[in-house]
Amino acid sequence: MSNLPEAFIAFESDVSAVVLPQAFTFPFQYEPHQLSKIAAAETQTYLENYTTLNHNFGLTPEQSGLVIGKMFGVLVVQAPDGTLGYLRAFSGKLGNENHHIGFVPPIFDMLTKQSYFLQEEEVLNRINKEIESLSDAENYKALQQQLQQVIAEKETAIAQKKAELKCEKNTRKTIRETQRKLLSAAAFEILEQDLIKQSLRDKHELKVLTEKLENQQQQLETELAEMNQAIDALKNERKEKSNALQDYLFHQYQFLNQAQETKNLLDIFKNTVFGRPPAAAGDCAAPKLLQYAFQYHLKPICMAEFWWGASPKSEIRKHKQFYPACTGKCEPILGHMLQGIETDKNPLLVNWAVDLDYKIVYQDEDVVVVNKPAEMLSVPGINIQDSVYTRIKKQFPLADGPLLVHRLDMSTSGLLLIALNKKAHKFLQAQFIKHTITKRYEALLNGVVEQQEGYIDIPLRGDLDDRPRQIVCYNHGKAARTQFKVIETTQNTTRIHFWPITGRTHQLRVHASHHLGLNCPIFGDDLYGSKSNRLHLHAAYLKFVHPTTKQNIEITSDPDF
Template sequence: MTPNNSSTFNVPASCFTPFIADVKQHALPELFTFPYYYTPHPLATAAMKQLQAHLTLLQNRHDWKETEDKPLESGNMFAVLVVENEQGQLGYLSSYAGKESDTPEWLTTSDNFVNAVFDIEVHHAELAPIQRELDEARAQLVELQRSLDISSRIDELTTKTSQSEQELKELAQSMSEGKKRRKQLRKEAESRLGLSLSQDELDLLIKTLGDESSREKRKLKALKQQWQISLTELSARVTLSHSQIQQQQEACNHLVTDMDTALNKACQFLNQAGELKSLHELFEHGEAIPHSSEQNLPKLLQAAFTHHYKPVALGEFWWGCAPYDSIRQHENLYPVCQSKCFEILEHMLDGIRMDESPLEQTPSFDKALEIVYEDDVLVVVNKPAEFLSVSGKYISDSVHARIRALYPNATGPLIVHRLDMSTSGLLVLTLTAETNKHVQRQFIQRTVEKRYTALLEGVIAETDGKALSGEITLPIRGDMEDRPRQMVCQQLGQKSATKYQVREVSNNRTKVYLYPKTGRTHQLRVHCAHQAGLNIPIVGDDLYGFKDSRLHLHAGYLKFTHPITNEVVEFEVPAEF
């Protein structure tokens, strides 16, 4: 194991916490927790309960409650790593995600949490020259923007351009009127030829009128040239200013890249063999998602390997209020964020035997696929829960694969629409390419009537004895830092709408009908769980709620036009819950 060396990486305090309760009845796991999808080992559960009791105590000491002057802070992700020290004693390490500088006030007095993997103060000497150069470049950029005052130059160019257009327009109008006047004078003079006007007098008048026309044309040409020179000079100054500012901005960007590279090289992670790898090495062929090193498991493993502790089991949970954009449940368990941590943990967990990945197992291998309806061009099936609509990266069994095997002569893509793996219910497939286009067009144009049944983990109150109904509209987009989760985003989210109707309340749970008007990923699950939606997750929703035997969401009703007969067809399969 590499010895502790503060010049290499941030050495965390031990933070080893012994168990208060007796945990001797729990046998040590043979394998370490698979971090991206797991049921916590009893030892991890005991550690989480002990940490949660400590968090409650800390919050009570700091009067942690919402007031008018002090709104309640959003919560955070906490984690425990059960470890065995060199003396064979069991205990755990604690962590919370994020920067130490962003630590909630009520946590600042606790020394139970491991340090960050990377401490910029430790590397101040090597990073300071780049930072100074970057600060100078940014100051130069600000001064350049001030001195050039490009917005004023653009305003001047815009004003002068409008002025030139107006002057040229007025002169052109004047010339047009002059031309009409000269034409009228000549016409009148020609009518008096031989009467009161001689030929010589007419010729002189025509010459005078022609000279006047020539002078006006020269005047227009001169005005155009004058404005062209003036506007060209102004435009050149604006272009030059843009170029100077852009060059300085690029210089700043290069220095930012240099700083990021230096930071990534300085941020180094241990594994159990004592091998160090930096963020720069780990993401050599990609870009690290911001704050990857601030996630819980990398911090916990760094502390464990630094102090020669053996990792035993992992548990991670949310504590506190959920931020508006994301869906989190207080005290609920969560997997490690694979998007942020995968490359880091590939190194840190190297050589550690782990539980088999549930994500690579095939939960549908022993499940039958019920065919609800079939004819020469259509097949409608009742998809079981935990059954893929289309084959995935690790799992080949799917509705598409089975229907392709059942109907080898079918053409086209077969699949018209999809259901989440965890959702059960009606799925339409087509047996010809032309039929597929016809039915898919109905889904795209939203003429297909769909109804889902969901069981919610809580009660929606009734009003005047009548079941509640309404519509939920939220802008949804994918959480790029925590796939496959979706998030609510007012700036970049896509509009999503769902009508709902309460059907039954029993055993402190609510059964609802859901009618999606749009088809965003995880739309129904987000609309149920989000605080601006129903604020009650679907039973068994392991992404936005709490684990159960299954996700209690069922696509129970479909109505659309048959592609051959043009008759309206309806299909209904009741939910099993």
Template sequence: MAARITPMESGQDLSEDAGSLPSPFDELGPALLARRAAEQLQAELRAGHIAPGLPTSLLESAEGGKMFGVLVARLPTGELGFLRAFSGMLAGRWDVEGYVPPVFNRGLRERLEPEGEATVKSLTARAAAARSAPEYVALRAESAALAERHARELSDLKQRHDARRKDRHVRRARLQASRTGGQDASTGTGARVETRQPVGEEGLEQPDDGVERSSPKEERARPASAPHALAPASLGDAASRPPQDEPRLPLASTLHALDQEGRGDKAARPPLDEPRSPLASALHALDQESRGDKAERRRLEAAHEEERQRLAPRLARLERRVRALERLRHAVSRALMRRIHDTYEIPNALGERSLLRALFPHGEPPSGAADCAAPKLLAHAQALGLRPLALAEFWWGAPPPAGGRVSGAFYPACRDKCGPLLPFMLKGLEVAPPRAFAPLPPPTHGLRVLFEDTALVIIDKPHGLLSVPGREASLTDSVLTRLRARYPRATGPLLVHRLDLDTSGLLVAALDPRTHAALQRQFEQRQVHKRYIAWVDGLIQGEHGHIDFPMRVDLDDRPRQIHDPVHGKPAVTEWRILERASARTRVALFPHTGRTHQLRVHASHPLGLGAPIVGDRLYGRDGPRLMLHAESLTFEHPATGQRVTFESAAPF
């Protein structure tokens, strides 16, 4: 099916066909020639026709619209015309009348794709059947129920043990208090006092057993040979011990040493049959209760493990089978994709050709590489011997599920798929360097300070001024640099939050680290109330609502943010209609979170307002300025503790 070369409409200024080819990666929009060609194609799409038999309404489905492209070239007749293309497939077809064909070798692909896809589909079906097998489903359900019951039983046991532990703490505290109270009652001071028998001159206790004994002096006066000195009844009796400086007989010394050793053992080890005190017994019982709880948990965990082990081997066997089938399907799918990639032979203006995989790091092109509109257009122009003059790509139809595309808006070639590919295809052509977005010179007038004290400053930031310096050396002017010049004695990070370059309105800065930490804590805890005013491009239905969907940065198209329900961070915005005029709506926006570009994405995405903010070069259409202004800011002043509100009327 031959692609149609559409002649450029007469009456247009078509003098921009000399010089270099504008870069497909140009961020400032297409050249005039490419824009004129795109407008012709857009007029056809707006009339409701993509091609014969394909209405434009196909692009309004939930799957989103399509990226289209045009390439202006000089025809052999000397006239200007353009080729048209779409990315990927359209309505399940690679070939659509009037559009350029795909880049791959059709014959090779037709030979390998049906068989390879059939194999992948078969493995996919087998893996799905294994996952849905009755035994596998039943075992997974039983395992889930078992895990739920185990968690519930452990939780119940923990609650019981926690209650018992608290009860033991109370009882132990009462026992300790009773012991202390008893000591206080006996001494009046809390000191422990023992009642002892009268003490003799040598300080030894006298046993009160009714036996009349001699005094220590009398004992010392007794002759050493007296039978009483060696009487067994007197051994171990403290009263019978001779003074330290009096020599003992050998037998007496031996018996004395044995007696002392026995006394030491008895002092260290009380008899086993000696009863514990009531306090010691009560404390021991509490310890036993604690050990009992730990043993009870171990028994429950062991019982749970035994139940799991009865189920685990059967479930593990089936899960291994499912994983094996999925690994096999993945390996076969990757091998098929490599073979499909090798059906793409990429040409350039020098007459060179390269396999697609050779142009990408590690030989792994992303899915859809070489199927974008730009490589299709360049490959077909080279096949026809045409000299490219200008190229443009634009989105048409509903936004993609992730957002970030607006119908009719122009976009540069993508970096992930076309970044490694197009430089090779453009070899042999004179190509201008890509123009990158550069902000206009920032306003030269000083910062407009609405409020200041010794702790903080409220600034009304103009649009076009960065909040903090950019990475490039030319982007040093910012709110932060101007604040540091104005308040040279201020310490800490100063700015508590930021506004986009294109957004105007209120910013709060702290003049010391303590105030900064206090304000930042209020932002993190969502205690700061913010109100923004915006004009959006479209008429919004309803009067008030909430937008709540997660966002993250588009890794392939920074700094754009996209909707990602899996990896995105929560983002919540409240909105209220203020005015409707012509095809625009004025809204108040109340962000409850502070994600990058949150209000811009929530306005443009179909899950949000479905209407980009006027002048949004990233999520809508470029204009003189972004119609977004931070109008009101309310927070608690860290120094006074009072709730304060600051306002700045929107300048539009």
């Protein structure tokens, strides 16, 4: 044991009877192995007793400071001599520090005293203060206000002068019309020349006034431009230094794999959609754990990550719950780090519906309604073609058009509406667009909902760092509204009806689980709750107007959970 690295943790529990997994954990969707669960439980006990940690997880009301929950990870490893143990890591920093006893170090420590990062950060902070000082200077603000005032006064003065000149022009027109009949040709010619002089004089006065006011405006703009030039120069300097510092950091994050091959962040992300690493890439728990294991020639056996503390406002994170690695930041990194290591199969590449089939519950010449089982795709996916759409197309070879009028998530079971011709599809789709079709879902929630009925109004958008997960976002999210009514409660569960008013991705799942919603995840929700045998969400009722008969059609389907 004396030759083992410092962060290696020996199991406190007896794990000698636990069978090792045949393959390493697929980090983006998994059920934790028993060894990972034991390591996580021991780590959670350690956290509960780690009193010297200056970090507010939001678990004790009396603790001060900003509440920040954290993702922790455990990696079960085997030393070269066969000793079994595990490593611990946290994502980001704890208490504004990178190093804590019992946890692996960061891949690159930018907080080292007198580090290049801290020195450059001081430079950037100084530039920010200079920009702020110039922008907040009284003479700068006064000049901005004076310019706005001069522009407003110029527009008013010119508008008034034009109005006066228009009146003068109308007066001259009236004089011409009346005097033309009263005066002789010679006398009228003299009058006409005088009127023309008046017109030229008015135009000259407008030109002089405009030039005078524009010169005042231009003088102020020149003074302001000189000040803005100094501010813009500082902003450009800040941008250049910030980009250079970011590239420096990206190069410092060097990731190992089992073959001791290294790649930095820029190399890893250059072939991704964005071409550059996202913010904080490389500071998640999973890369830290694997990096330490490869550095000390420890064999990765299995891993798991769990959330510790209060949930963020936008995301859904439950205390002590296991979660997969994020796709946006970690997928490219772990793709390199896990090269040569056999992992469990990617569940997204497995057709879970191969032995399942839908049941037709309504059929005529125009419309088919099927009861889709959970884990069957509505339409073909990127990796799996088998779906309700492909099977319907095979079952009804003469059907034309898009067929499916709407979709259900793969994990959601229930009623799915299908049009057998283009005319029927257009008619039914219009009802969905106008929200005249009634859809009701039934779900079993993990927890008790106190409010018996009501509405949930929480805007949603995709999590750019962890698709397909959705997050709550009041700034950029799309409106999402759900009506609900509790139909049965037990000591720990709630059976509920949902009527989605909008149709956002994962809307019912997020509205059920988020603390601003019902704060009770749907049973079996592996993204926003806990994994189970299935997602307990079922499309149970459908009401629509038939495209040919124009009669209301109502169909119900009871869930099998």
